[in-house]
Amino acid sequence: MRAVAFFLFISLISHPSAFAQKWVNLFNGKDLSGWHQLNGKAKYEVVKGEIVGTTVFKEPNSFMVTDKDYGDFILELEFKLDAAMNSGIQFRSESKSDYRDGRVHGYQMEIDPSARAWTGGIYDEARRDWLYTLEYNAGAKTAYKQGDWNKARIECIGPVMRVWINGIPTANLVDGLTPKGFIALQVHAIDKPEAAGQTIRWRNIRILTEGIKASPPDDIFVVNLQPNSLSDQEKKNNWSLLWDGQTTRGWRGAYKDQFPSKGWNIKDGTLVVQKSQGAESENGGDIVTEAEYGAFDLQFEFRLTEGANSGLKYFVTESEENKGSAIGLEYQVLDDEKHPDAKMGVVGNRTLGSLYDLIPSLKIKRGQHAIGEWNSGRIIVYPDNRVEHWLNGYKVVEYQRGSPTYSALVARSKYAKWENFGMAKKGHILLQDHGDEVAFRSIKIKSLE
Known part of the structure; x- marks a missing residue:
């Protein structure tokens, strides 16, 4: 047994990546430690190991934001809509006093159960509007499953930002405007009182920031906003x-x-x-x-x-x-x-x-x-x-x-x-x-x- 243990120890110290591939939970399943709320006053609470966001009438878009900022990372989480409401997951986002009085802005993975079915697209919240609609990748419109738990993966490495919904690649964006920022869970504003009380749930939120390795290129369309350049996936395609x-x-x-x-x-x-x-x-x-x-x-x-x-x-x-x-x-x-x-x-x-x-x-x-x-x-x-x-x-x-x-x-x-x-x-x-x-x-x- 000592010989086996010694062999494993030598193997680990000889391969530092074995230590680097370490996922960190962003949500402890008990409370909202490590998070704070910005902009609107939608309700956020922890129920049975889930973060539950609830719509409130006459409140603007609300965001539950990580205390830390993240640059290069892989984020995985699960989400479930209990109604046909719009929502999103912010990443590399910011809130600054000199920008629209602290309005949250930046990249957002769209959650969209409407007929247009753009869940997994990338929207630039409060800034440049749509960057990657699912019209670019129509085959991914069926990735999202209404009424079920859905798994999202957001991969940000340098200027390349990629999204998967339930294992299906939905978006690939190359852009260098904001290389670092917080992650946030959005409860969208509602314009009708009868829409109050709708909920979205999140669970199993984890992030990888060390030892990151990009997923292999796929064949979906790339929106590249870096002038006169070709990404690795564009070249492959x-x-x-x-x-x-x-x-x-x-x-x-x-x-x-x-x-x-x-x-x-x-x-x-x-x-x-x-x-x-x-x-x-x-x-x-x-x-x-x-x-x-x-x-x-x-x-x-x-x-x-x-x-x-x-x-x-x-x-x-x-x-x-x-x-x-x-x-x-x-x-x-x-x-x-x-x-x-x-x-x-x-x-x-x-x-x-x-x-x-x-x-x-x-x-x-x-x-x-x-x-x-x-x-x-x-x-x-x-x-x-x-x-x-x-x-x-x-x-x-x-x-x-x-x-x-x-x-x-x-x-x-x-x-x-x-x-x-x-x-x-x-x-x-x-x-x-x-x-x-x-x-x-x-x-x-x-x-x-």
């Missing part, structure tokens, strides 16, 4: 940067052999079309990728100035010999409030996110960021010619190239004079010079062929 964030490599002027000598500027990781006279391609002109693309998933970020107009075009062939901007299917980039083009066309088919002059985008107020802020665009072209436009996590346009509806829309548009408009098997991707200042960054692509 075959994403590549279409613009490197520093040079003009891979791009040239439309109808030209070289990148324009004027009209475009690269500064601080942004690719900026400079303001001129507000007309198409009269300064630097459009720029296009040197390579051509067929079926693909394309992401890009853009920042508008007041009254600006631009666009991202795809399936550009440069064969039409157009005198202005090169011809292609266009994801409209526009200040809808201040640019007159938004009032032209038909039923708003020249507004932000629309398939320009063909299909208007779905208008979702919280899905459109203010002028001067970064917006996230996405275009998916499937091998069967289905196409989707996305704006800040919301799908705003869908159609199918070559369908009867598509052909009818083209026939009544400005593109009717070009035979087989938008039907090329492959084409260049284009950023438009419309004479207004617009910045682009984080342009990345994944082939779907």
Whole structure:
């Protein structure tokens, strides 16, 4: 026995990780030691080894907050809703007197039993709104089980934040805005007196802060808010940067052999079309990728100035010999409030996110960021010619190239004079010079062929 004990001791001291992998309970099952309440006055109590949160009418969002802050960690806990109420788990969150009088803000793992089923998505409480909706990962909408105990896992290592619900990966966010903060259990505000008394329960809350090892990459979509970068999971899932964030490599002027000598500027990781006279391609002109693309998933970020107009075009062939901007299917980039083009066309088919002059985008107020802020665009072209436009996590346009509806829309548009408009098997991707200042960054692509 002494020999066995000595062998085990030597094994442990030879492998320090055996000590490091130590989970710590954040809830002792008896009382709320190590926690304190912020903002609203919803009721929190310990009942039979569970923390029970109860809604109170006319109280704002309430938070039961850890006394300690955490940076890199893996958090696991179980939760159960006794009613169809909204809630969430804050992580890397803060409360500061100089920010909205101490309002709790930061990352939140959403608990959402509504029909949209976004449980496991990531919301930026009291700050930037939705960062990772489950529209990005629709297959995970069934992970949450209403009326049952659900297990959540939140993994934060460096800028990478990942969420699992009942073992199913639901969200993957890369963002460096808040690297450290508290963990909190939310009881959401209610707007009807009859909703008072609804409860949410939490139990088995534990955290790992030492000897952390990232879970293996999976294949779900990654929202990467670090400019011009690719995470390990994006690389594993075959994403590549279409613009490197520093040079003009891979791009040239439309109808030209070289990148324009004027009209475009690269500064601080942004690719900026400079303001001129507000007309198409009269300064630097459009720029296009040197390579051509067929079926693909394309992401890009853009920042508008007041009254600006631009666009991202795809399936550009440069064969039409157009005198202005090169011809292609266009994801409209526009200040809808201040640019007159938004009032032209038909039923708003020249507004932000629309398939320009063909299909208007779905208008979702919280899905459109203010002028001067970064917006996230996405275009998916499937091998069967289905196409989707996305704006800040919301799908705003869908159609199918070559369908009867598509052909009818083209026939009544400005593109009717070009035979087989938008039907090329492959084409260049284009950023438009419309004479207004617009910045682009984080342009990345994944082939779907």
